[in-house]
Amino acid sequence: MVTDGQILHAKSMDILKVAESLGLPLHKVGKNFRSGKNLAYEFYTDSNRYSNHRTGVKGGSTIDLVEHETGKSFIEAVEHLQSLDLSTVSISTAPRIKEPFNWYFKTSPTFDRGKDHLVGLRKLPVNLINLLAEKRYIVQDKYGQIIFPWYKNGQAVGADVQGTLFRPTEERPYFKQIAKNSESFGFNIKVGSGDVKDIYIFEAPIDLLSYWTLHPKIKDCLLFSVSGTSNYNRVDQVIDYAQATYGMSKDIKDLENSVHICVDNDNEGSKFWKRFDKKNDMAQIVDGASKIYVDERPDPIYGKDWNDVLKGHATEYAQNLTQEKQAEEMEMA
Secondary structure, three states, X not given: OOOHHHHHXXXXXXXXXXXXXXXXXXXXXXXXXXXXXXXXXXXXXXXXXXXXXXXXXXXXXXXXXXHHHHOXXXXXXXXXXXXXXXXXXXXOOOOOOOOOOOOOOOEOOOXXXXXXXXXXXXXXXXXXXXXXHHOOOOEEEOOOOEEEXXXXXXXXXXXXXXXXXXXOOOOOOOOEEEOOOOOOXXXXXXXXXXXXXXXXXXXXXXXXHHHHHHOOOXXXXXXXXXXXXXXXXXXXXXXXXXXXXXXOOOXXXXXXXXXXXXXXXXXXXXXXXXXXXXXXXXXHHHHXXXXXXXXXXXXXXXXXXXXXXXXXXXXXXXHHOOHHHHHHHOOEO
């Protein structure tokens, strides 16, 4: 057993020193420090906590860090920290004020590398990519990265950043990041001219565009990327946004089978879906409604995510539906 005092002492130990004791080299990035594969760890000296942008951990303590890196239990992690001769820090209790998002990207006059990546590698239709670039739903910055702006009521409130440079030695060969100070929102496209009747939820913008390519006849819907399965709470925000902005019905009966969960078919995607499958059960008990959320993860036979499915069927779709006809059928609001 460990005491409350030991737990508080362990949590107040300098998280940067704890990270170094665990063999995590630190790199100063902006105001914070990064470490780990693809610099997934981000350490905050003002709160003595960390996030892991790969696993979705936010606000982790020194104890959480030791547990994750060593596999120790909570008590073992506290005991491990007690055995270290490390300094403690004074933790600020003042709430952190987040700066508003601003567009800090230097835009490239061309979209050559973005098109090579999205059309050549990801097998998305060239006419669709041209259309999205023209409407600034996708932008290339001066480093050749693809920027996916998050539009909310016509204003950019964040962005996904997708690298185009292949890095064979990295766990993620292509760099991915959420733009600094992005709001809790995501990349989205309203399809069709009518009120929104369906919402399609994805993990990433490229999955969203791949699904749309494979289902060009969907309309009167909102396609939305939550940028990772850890952001499951954004689904409720998306529903509220669609109801406030795009005329989606607020009647629970009208929402039956209208929120399509299109995340990856892997372990994290399964956890994501189960959250909403439980909400289906609750809706039936409380409101007598049938299922609101629909499982539309891709069949694992064809791939883990919707871009895998597209790449595996690109030739078939090219034969059955020309890119010109497909672009005509993809009606954007």
